Amino acid sequence: MIDTTIIDIQTTQESRLAETNFDELIFGRTFADHMFVMDYKEGKWQKPTIRSFQNMSMSPASSVIHYGQSIFEGMKAFKNENGKFGLFRPDMNVKRLNKSAERMCMPKVPEDIFMEALTTLVKLDKDWIPKGEYSSLYIRPFLFATDEYIGVKASDNYRFMIFTSPVNAYYAKPVNVKVERHYTRAARGGTGFAKAAGNYGGSLYPARLANQQGYDQLLWTDSKEHKFIEESGTMNVMFVIDGKLLTPSLSDSILDGITRRSVLELVRDWGMEVEERRISVEEVLKAAEENRLQEAFGCGTAATIAHIASIADDEKVYDLPAIETREISQRLQSYFIDLKKFRIEDKHNWMLDLS
Ligand code: PLP
Ligand code: COI
Numbered sequence: 182m183i184d185t186t187i188i189d190i191q192t193t194q195e196s197r198l199a200e201t202n203f204d205e206l207i208f209g210r211t212f213a214d215h216m217f218v219m220d221y222k223e224g225k226w227q228k229p230t231i232r233s234f235q236n237m238s239m240s241p242a243s244s245v246i247h248y249g250q251s252i253f254e255g256m257k258a259f260k261n262e263n264g265k266f267g268l269f270r271p272d273m274n275v276k277r278l279n280k281s282a283e284r285m286c287m288p289k290v291p292e293d294i295f296m297e298a299l300t301t302l303v304k305l306d307k308d309w310i311p312k313g314e315y316s317s318l319y320i321r322p323f324l325f326a327t328d329e330y331i332g333v334k335a336s337d338n339y340r341f342m343i344f345t346s347p348v349n350a351y352y353a354k355p356v357n358v359k360v361e362r363h364y365t366r367a368a369r370g371g372t373g374f375a376k377a378a379g380n381y382g383g384s385l386y387p388a389r390l391a392n393q394q395g396y397d398q399l400l401w402t403d404s405k406e407h408k409f410i411e412e413s414g415t416m417n418v419m420f421v422i423d424g425k426l427l428t429p430s431l432s433d434s435i436l437d438g439i440t441r442r443s444v445l446e447l448v449r450d451w452g453m454e455v456e457e458r459r460i461s462v463e464e465v466l467k468a469a470e471e472n473r474l475q476e477a478f479g480c481g482t483a484a485t486i487a488h489i490a491s492i493a494d495d496e497k498v499y500d501l502p503a504i505e506t507r508e509i510s511q512r513l514q515s516y517f518i519d520l521k522k523f524r525i526e527d528k529h530n531w532m533l534d535l536s
Contacts, residue, residue: 183463185420186231187229187300187303188217188230188231188297189228189229189230189231189315190231190301190305191230191231191232191233191258192214192215192231192233192234192305192533193214193234194233194433195527196214196501197214197232198214198308198309201285201309202349202526203311203313203316203501205413206316206347206348206349208319208348208349208351208483209319209346209348209451210346210430211346211347211348212234212344212345213234213306213309213318213345213346213347214233214234214305214306214308214309215231215232215234215296215302215305215344215473216231216232216233216234216235216302216342216343216344217229217230217231217299217301217302217341217342217343217344218230218231218232218340218341218342219290219294219298219337219341219342220327220339220340220341221288221338221339221341222337222338223337224337225287226290226291226294226341226409227454229294229297229298230284231298231301231302231489232306232428234267234344234353235502237515239327240329242329242330242331242351243326243327243328244326244327244328244329244330244331244336244410245325245327245328245336247331248326248333248341248402249288249377249378249379250324250325250326250335250336251285251323251324251326251378251381252277252278252281252282252285252287252323252324252375252376252377252378253278253321253322253323253324253376253378254277254320254321254322254323254376255274255320255321255376255481255483256270256271256272256319256320256322256482257266257269257318257319257320257343257348257438257482257520257521258303258310258317258318258320258509258535259310259317259318259521260296260307260310260317260318260522261309261312261522261523261524264312264536265523265534265536266307266310266534266535267523267532267533267535267536268299268300268303268320268440268532268535269439269520269521269531269532269533270443270531271296271299271358271533272292272296273439273442274292274322274439275290275292275295275296275377276292276318277437277439278290278295278322278324278376279292280374280375280437281327281375281376281377282324282360284372284374284375284377285333285372285375285377286338286427287324287335287339288339290324290341292374295449296413298339298343299322299343300533300535302319302343303345303535304476304535305319306318307535307536308419309345309347310347311347311349313349314518314522315349315350315351315485315518316328316347316348316349317347317348318345318346318347318522319345319346319348319483320343320345320346321343321344321345321346322341322342322343323342323343324339324340324341324342325339325340326338326342327339330534331510337492345444346440347364348483348486351484351485351487352397352484353481354490355487355488355489355490355504356397356398356413356479356487356488356489356490357395357396357397357416357489357491357493357498358396358398358399358400358413358489358491358492358493359391359394359398359399359400359492359493359494360399360400360402360462360493360494360495361387361399361400361401361402361407362402362407362494362495363407364386364387364399365401365404365407366380366384366399366401366411366412367380367401367404367411367434367435368404368405368434369404369405369432369433369434370433371404371434372423372437373411373413373432373433373434373436374431374432374433374434374435374436374437376436381415384399384401384414386495388414389397392461394492397414398413398414398416398479399413399414400413400418400462400492401413402462403434403514404434404494407431407461408461408463409459409460409461410429410460410461410462410465410492411433411434411435412429412436413479413489414478414479414484415437415480415481415483415484416438416440416481416484416487417429417435417436417441417478417479417480417488418477418479418480419441419444419476419477419478419479419510420460420468420476420477421476421477421479421507421509421510422430422464422468422470422473422475423473423475423510424453424454424475424487425453425455426444426445426448426453426454426455426456426509427455427456427458427460428441428445428455428456428457428460429457429458429459429460430457430458430459430484433507434530438480438481438482439482440481440482440485440486442470442478443508443517443529443531444480444486444513445457446529447513447516448509450456450513450514450528451516453509462494463495464507465477465492465500466492466494469492469499469536470499472502474499474502475502475506475507475509476501476502476507476508476509476510477489477492477501478507478510480513481507485517486510486511486513486514488504488507488510490504491499495509518535
């Protein structure tokens with residue numbers, strides 16, 4: 182076994198920090214100075230390294246390109262006005278990456294190496310963590326197959342990497358969603374619960390059609406009947422109906438979101454009734470028609486809490502209540518910002534302080 186606590190670090194000679202305009206960041210287009218790389222060969226993880234963020238060369242026969250053994254995570258580091266910085270529930274991302282790895286027939290990344298890599302990289306590039314109220318350093322851990330082989334089989338070789346990207350808010354305004362009654366993001370028995378790259382690839386065409394019709398995102402429904410709500414784009418989805426918080430129960434076609442889990446824990450703490458169960462589109466739209474649908478929002482790492490302004494189904498558009506009236510999602514939004522900026526007591530021990 183290699184001594185994984187020793188990461189071979191070569192810091193960059195040409196930092197891009199000074200020339201980066203943090204006021205004009207486009208989500209996912211700017212990358213911090215360094216990246217973490219660790220290869221898996223001959224059944225073992227190899228020496229972990231940190232290098233400057235750079236291109237890499239790959240064989241055209243790399244199996245990830247052909248058969249899609251590729252998984253990723255998304256998490257964020259936050260910094261407050263006093264320079265204190267840290268990560269939100271990184272332990273959950275580590276576990277989820279390994280659940281995805283198992284489903285995709287890939288080796289697990291040892292949790293201690295992942296945490297060492299993550300914390301070392303974020304500390305090294307701490308000056309890249311923006312301080313703005315809605316800003317953070319988005320962190321992208323990912324694992325992919327590197328065999329030079331085009332036979333269809335699980336690869337023997339892999340690469341695990343992490344790079345980071347300073348970001349501002351993902352959605353600038355509340356989103357208009359459309360119920361998807363034809364295409365499917367994930368089917369029963371498939372890979373929807375895993376953060377597998379292919380899930381995203383398959384969702385792009387239906388999402389493009391919805392964009393062309395003027396919607397921001399899709400509200401995915403179950404693959405069998407297209408009757409039950411699953412999630413929305415890159416977010417889990419929640420509804421407040423008659424004072425209760427409703428969200429689709431987890432299944433193998435829904436991503437087990439860390440924001441989703443955190444929201445459920447919080448609202449339960451606040452004494453609110455929560456139902457995790459199958460939720461039909463009809464139930465939500467009927468509630469909207471009868472003015473009982475008080476709030477609808479998506480939740481996810483990139484999107485945080487994203488208000489849903491309207492839901493369209495079969496050309497009929499249901500406009501939801503004004504954002505100012507949405508007590509739960511507003512309260513969640515402020516709670517998460519205050520927690521991530523270390524302004525309130527961290528009752529659940531969700532923040533990992535790195536400063
Ligand atoms: N669902 C999908 C498909 C996602 O890509 C994400 C984003 O990570 C989520 C839900 C929300 O998960 P999390 O809160 O862990 O970011
Ligand atoms: C995240 O919220 O971390 C996601 O994975 C969404 C992303 C695909 C931008």
